[in-house]
Amino acid sequence: MWDQIFSSRMSRMTASEIRELLKLLDQPDIISFAGGIPDPKLFPIAAFQDAFAETLGPDTQNEALQYSASEGYPPLRDWIAAQMEKLGIPCTRDNILITSGSQQALDYLGKLFLSPNDTALVSWPTYLGALGAFNAYEPHYDRLMPHANRTPADYAARAADKGGKVKFAYASVDFANPTGETIDRAGRESLLDLADDLNIAVIEDAAYQSLRYDGDAIPPVLALEIARKGSIEDCRTIYCGSFSKTLSPGLRVGWVCAAKPVISRLVLMKQAADLHSATINQIAITKVAKACFDDHVSNLRDAYKKRRDYMLDALLKHMPDGVTWTQPEGGMFIWLTLPEYMDGATMLAKSLETQRVAFVPGRAFHADGSCGNTIRLNFSLPDEATIEEGIKRLGALLRG
Known part of the structure; x- marks a missing residue:
């Protein structure tokens, strides 16, 4: 049945x-x-115990247990914006949306960009959770190869043959899940060139960005694009971050950093899906992040x-x-x-x-x-x- x-x-x-x-x-x-x-x-754990006790104290208990803004807890968005600036991504809280983990962000972005038969460019292999999120929107996939000699026209033609358009390139650029590999600076610049030529979005999955053990840090794709274009509002890269690999996966707190027109549309999806991420978790994450991140x-x-x-x-x-x-x-x-x-x-x-x-x-x-x-x-x-x-x-x- x-x-x-x-x-x-x-x-x-x-x-x-x-x-x-x-x-x-x-x-x-x-x-x-x-x-x-x-x-x-x-x-x-001790920091979270203190944070939740304080969050449920008289100063914030009502706020913590109440409905809140779909965009997310303002002090948390401010903290994230400050962290993004340290990465070479100047922005404000208006460029930040709090999501229930970066997995929810990937689902929203698939919904935002993909119509049936459109094409998503992904690495080969790529994060299984991204494929799961995008699959619901019935796309085709093509191989994203930043250092290859494939032309934008080739990507576009292959997408047209499948009945749609190329809509975005998705990449986990630092210590990727599943390979652990990193896209070098030249590859990131090539990715931006390709995206400009195809007029598509770039989804930068930065879940592991903080966990570098060797070598020199490479600027995020969004930072490189801001250096080219001057402002996040002129950029096509969408940065997806998460506290799951650093502070706690169980609280399900992630974020999207992007130009305001993208954020405003994602807010509409957030309102339709779950209204907002858990307020108490956002407040606790903020306190722990400020104390010891x-x-x-x-x-x-x-x-x-x-x-x-x-x-x-x-x-x-x-x-x-x-x-x-x-x-x-x-x-x-x-x-x-x-x-x-x-x-x-x-x-x-x-x-x-x-x-x-x-x-x-x-x-x-x-x-x-x-x-x-x-x-x-x-x-x-x-x-x-x-x-x-x-x-x-x-x-x-x-x-x-």
């Missing part, structure tokens, strides 16, 4: 392999390299850098010939490419049965379902002993 009355877009929406794998965390004998999960032992993120970098280094060393020690992997300068992930005859999903099933090690097969990160011989490993959650044991078991599995 239900299949006959569901909308056509439901055929494009499938369960997230990552969210399904997270259910395995309840099994105590599973070593999980699956989810992109911060270590809860590193949460600033820089020091806390510095501690995260130290902890996660050690785990990344430990996993890279373990891979070098235990992986068989024919397996290669990325060398991320930050973030939470390492991307493995297996011999072509291996399939990540098949290996996962064997791993869970024989080795009790979980990871994410790589096929789901490719819009065309290709590259089955890839897998994603997370290093932010497990401790060093768990990393060593898990990679040892995984190496044994891949050796057959």
Whole structure:
């Protein structure tokens, strides 16, 4: 009965392999390299306890438990605007919308730009959650290759052949999920050139921007565009940020930074979807961010850098010939490419049965379902002993 009355877009929406794998965390004998999960032992719990107690104190309790503006809590937007300026992105609170995590921002942006049969340019592979958000709006996908020799006319022609237009380029430019790779400055400049030529938006997913462990920071795409054009109001780049990887994923607080015409339309979507993000969470995040954000993120970098280094060393020690992997300068992930005859999903099933090690097969990160011989490993959650044991078991599995 239900299949006959569901909308056509439901055929494009499938369960997230990552969210399904997270259910395995309840099994105590599973070593999980699956989810992109911060270590809860590193949460600033004491700071949040103080913040929520203060938030529910007499000065702010009514505000915290009441409806509030769809744009978000003004002091939080002011704090974010100040942080954006440190990144080379001068803006005001009017350029900031608070969302329920950056995932909600991706959903809104898909709704804002995509009509059925339009084309979204995405990296290959790309963040699975972005594909899930965009799929509901029935687009086609084309490969975003900032350093390639493909012309804007080629992108436009391929989109027209599919019955629509190119609407945006989506990229996780720093320590991307799933590969851990970073787009260099030249690639970011090329991305802006392409977007100008095609007259499309750029969606810059900056979820991991704060988690750099090595190398020099590269200006965000939005900062580079402001340097070209002089003002955020003249820019086509939309920056999506999040507190999920730094302060807390459970509070679901993210933001969009963009030109005011974009923000005003996203506000309309926010009003229609959930009115506003939870006020109490926004106030608490503001208090914690003001109290300890820089020091806390510095501690995260130290902890996660050690785990990344430990996993890279373990891979070098235990992986068989024919397996290669990325060398991320930050973030939470390492991307493995297996011999072509291996399939990540098949290996996962064997791993869970024989080795009790979980990871994410790589096929789901490719819009065309290709590259089955890839897998994603997370290093932010497990401790060093768990990393060593898990990679040892995984190496044994891949050796057959």
